[in-house]
Amino acid sequence: MQVSNFTDGNPDDAYQRLSHHLQALATIPGTSVDQRLIQEYSIFYAPAIDDKSSRRGLIINQLSEALLRLQDQDPSPLVDLLSKLTGPLSFRQILSLESPVSLETLLDPSAEKYNLLGLGFLEKAAESHCDIANLASRPSVVMALVTLWLTTVDAGVATKASKVLDRLLTQDKELSLLTARRIGDDSLSRSRCQTLMWRRLFGDKDIYGFILSYCSLQGHDKTQGGRTQKTVAQARLMELALRIGGLDWSCLSRSHHAALEKNYGLDPTQDGFLDFIVSHMVESNDDFLMHMSLLHFFADLISNVKERSRQK
Amino acid sequence: MYKSSRDVSISLEYLQARGLHDRTIAVWLNSGEPARHSLDRTALFGPAAKYVSSFASNYPCSFLKSALVRPLLLHLFKSLSISSGHWAQSSNKVPVYDLNIIHSLPRIALLPQTQIGVTPYASPLLLIPVRNTTPEALYTLSKVFQGPAKPQSEDYSIIPDVEASPEQPEAAAARAAYFMYLSSFTHGSEMYAYLVGHADTTALIDTALAAMQLIESVTTANWAPLPSESPSNQEDRYDPAHAPRRPTALPTETQFCSLLPWQCNVGKPQTGVAALLQPEARPKLFPWLLAPPRFFSSHRRGRGDDDDPEYKVASRKWQLLQAFHRRLKEAMRTGEVDAQEERKLLEALEVRLREGFWGSGTSSTGREVATLES
Numbered sequence: 019m020q021v022s023n024f025t026d027g028n029p030d031d032a033y034q035r036l037s038h039h040l041q042a043l044a045t046i047p048g049t050s051v052d053q054r055l056i057q058e059y060s061i062f063y064a065p066a067i068d069d070k071s072s073r074r075g076l077i078i079n080q081l082s083e084a085l086l087r088l089q090d091q092d093p094s095p096l097v098d099l100l101s102k103l104t105g106p107l108s109f110r111q112i113l114s115l116e117s118p119v120s121l122e123t124l125l126d127p128s129a130e131k132y133n134l135l136g137l138g139f140l141e142k143a144a145e146s147h148c149d150i151a152n153l154a155s156r157p158s159v160v161m162a163l164v165t166l167w168l169t170t171v172d173a174g175v176a177t178k179a180s181k182v183l184d185r186l187l188t189q190d191k192e193l194s195l196l197t198a199r200r201i202g203d204d205s206l207s208r209s210r211c212q213t214l215m216w217r218r219l220f221g222d223k224d225i226y227g228f229i230l231s232y233c234s235l236q237g238h239d240k241t242q243g244g245r246t247q248k249t250v251a252q253a254r255l256m257e258l259a260l261r262i263g264g265l266d267w268s269c270l271s272r273s274h275h276a277a278l279e280k281n282y283g284l285d286p287t288q289d290g291f292l293d294f295i296v297s298h299m300v301e302s303n304d305d306f307l308m309h310m311s312l313l314h315f316f317a318d319l320i321s322n323v324k325e326r327s328r329q330k
Numbered sequence: 331m332y333k334s335s336r337d338v339s340i341s342l343e344y345l346q347a348r349g350l351h352d353r354t355i356a357v358w359l360n361s362g363e364p365a366r367h368s369l370d371r372t373a374l375f376g377p378a379a380k381y382v383s384s385f386a387s388n389y390p391c392s393f394l395k396s397a398l399v400r401p402l403l404l405h406l407f408k409s410l411s412i413s414s415g416h417w418a419q420s421s422n423k424v425p426v427y428d429l430n431i432i433h434s435l436p437r438i439a440l441l442p443q444t445q446i447g448v449t450p451y452a453s454p455l456l457l458i459p460v461r462n463t464t465p466e467a468l469y470t471l472s473k474v475f476q477g478p479a480k481p482q483s484e485d486y487s488i489i490p491d492v493e494a495s496p497e498q499p500e501a502a503a504a505r506a507a508y509f510m511y512l513s514s515f516t517h518g519s520e521m522y523a524y525l526v527g528h529a530d531t532t533a534l535i536d537t538a539l540a541a542m543q544l545i546e547s548v549t550t551a552n553w554a555p556l557p558s559e560s561p562s563n564q565e566d567r568y569d570p571a572h573a574p575r576r577p578t579a580l581p582t583e584t585q586f587c588s589l590l591p592w593q594c595n596v597g598k599p600q601t602g603v604a605a606l607l608q609p610e611a612r613p614k615l616f617p618w619l620l621a622p623p624r625f626f627s628s629h630r631r632g633r634g635d636d637d638d639p640e641y642k643v644a645s646r647k648w649q650l651l652q653a654f655h656r657r658l659k660e661a662m663r664t665g666e667v668d669a670q671e672e673r674k675l676l677e678a679l680e681v682r683l684r685e686g687f688w689g690s691g692t693s694s695t696g697r698e699v700a701t702l703e704s
Contacts, residue, residue, distance in 0.1 A: 263341065267340050267341070271340075271344060292344065293348075296348070296350065297348070309374055309377075310373060310374060310376075310377045313354055313357070313374060313377035313378055313380070313381055314377050314380065316345055316350060316351075316354055316381050317377070317380045317381040317383070317384040318384075319341045319345070320339065320341050320342050320345065320381075320384055320385060320388060320389070321384045321388050322341075323339060323340065323341035324339045324341075324388065325339055325340050325341075326338065326339055326340070327338065327339070327340045327343055
């Protein structure tokens with residue numbers, strides 16, 4: 019067992035050791051992860067990396083290469099270090115990293131140990147309207163986010179994914195309102211005021227269609243496991259629906275893709291997304307647990323959405 | 331009184347338009363006979379009750395104007411009419427969800443529907459016991475007597491176009507509810523005898539804490555006087571000859587007193603702290619409040635250990651003592667209570683406070699050996 023001397027060590031020496039090890043992981047099959055080395059670097063040296071040097075970027079690349087080649091070993095120490103190193107970076111900087119690991123891969127529900135890292139990256143996009151627009155313009159990433167949110171079996175990941183979606187939608191609305199006020203009625207800049215994240219979520223047929231199909235009991239997997247997973251997804255949808263309703267009631271209550279919605283029993287002349295959640299997701303008289311969730315949903319809905327109606 | 335127009339919202343309108351509002355309430359209203367329902371159905375009663383609570387507390391005006399008030403009160407009369415044995419054992423007959431509903435209602439709906447004592451069903455609040463009781467029951471009473479939260483002046487989240495909030499009538503109804511409840515005992519002092527008894531019984535710690543919360547709620551309550559004369563508008567007028575009265579009408583002070591069983595003197599206390607100084611509460615409350623904590627077990631591991639129930643109870647009592655002292659001082663300054671008369675009590679409180687949490691040691695049970703606290 020190597021005695022650690024990192025606390026008194028030279029950062030450059032530590033970096034050399036780490037770099038050497040990561041290279042071995044990436045190139046020499048059968049190398050085992052030196053947890054201690056990586057953890058110690060993570061605690062003592064990572065926070066102090068000088069941003070003027072290219073060290074951060076170099077380590078990130080090496081980590082990504084190592085993670086790709088890691089087969090059966092636990093990637094957690096490397097993921098933690100990666101998380102620490104990317105902490106101070108903005109969304110734009112993350113996108114510009116020449117990493118072979120894509121956002122979609124990180125968000126894949128089967129890549130459990132990477133999900134939180136991927137969600138952390140997406141959360142950074144909520145900091146500026148441009149970044150949100152950038153993210154919204156990547157349908158495969160948004161689809162990966164929505165898929166992870168509804169299908170993951172890990173409750174912690176689902177909660178985080180829900181928070182990220184909530185934040186993105188909230189900020190998208192708020193920031194676009196701010197922009198609208200600042201810029202005024204300039205048609206050139208009106209595109210900047212649009213809430214692109216909302217459009218992606220509700221306007222994109224694939225994403226909207228996925229939400230409807232995964233949450234509906236129609237044609238569902240009739241096994242107990244499949245049904246339980248559906249109920250869980252439905253509950254997650256209801257939770258986010260409360261937030262959506264608070265931010266934009268019209269979006270929640272209106273119809274978005276009549277042709278798709280018709281497949282789930284919605285009446286195109288009067289029903290909307292909220293009607294799907296409330297009446298058409300569930301087979302009535304069947305799943306009383308779902309009824310309980312629905313009743314809770316109604317109570318939360320009237321408690322949280324107190325906006326007065328504008329008509330009459 | 332309850333003329334606020336923020337009594338609907340788009341979300342409520344949506345549920346009403348789709349019939350879901352009425353159907354959900356119907357689930358709860360029909361929950362009266364559990365034996366008749368399947369297991370699945372009974373599981374829905376709790377969430378349905380939560381919906382009713384949310385509706386009544388967030389949309390008080392809408393609730394009071396709706397046709398729900400009378401069936402709701404009838405349902406509560408039924409579900410709360412359980413024997414004292416059931417209450418004492420916290421059996422599953424105790425309707426916890428319905429207790430939640432009671433403290434979510436606008437307090438005006440809890441005021442007497444008919445004269446107390448003429449029929450057993452003057453108000454569902456009167457069916458909540460204080461003697462053989464549960465913590466939830468006592469917390470419900472606490473919340474009702476506490477009155478509405480005072481609006482914070484720095485609360486910038488208040489929508490600018492909101493009309494006069496129903497806080498005033500709610501505060502008046504809270505005071506009326508307290509005196510109504512007190513008057514339901516043969517001797518008013520019984521209520522405080524029971525409460526102090528609970529507060530002293532550390533074996534049932536949750537009930538003890540709840541009893542102290544009730545006393546503190548009365549101490550710091552937000553009350554307002556009932557109107558002194560009837561409003562000119564016929565619609566707003568409280569009319570005891572026509573029961574059930576319109577639930578949005580507050581009785582005047584005189585009308586209210588005529589509903590109570592005993593002789594009602596003009597000049598009932600206007601604030602909670604003053605009410606606690608009355609002969610109904612005083613002789614039971616203060617000897618207990620001024621006594622230092624008593625500890626019975628001589629083999630406790632750590633004195634003042636956080637988990638020690640005796641410590642928890644003593645700690646809560648200390649908080650109550652401080653809260654009462656603060657409030658009394660303030661009341662003496664504002665004239666709510668007679669400063670001259672209460673000077674002695676204030677001094678006694680201050681002496682006790684100066685002694686510190688543990689008391690002076692000389693008044694202990696004798697089992698504690700005096701040691702130096704390091």
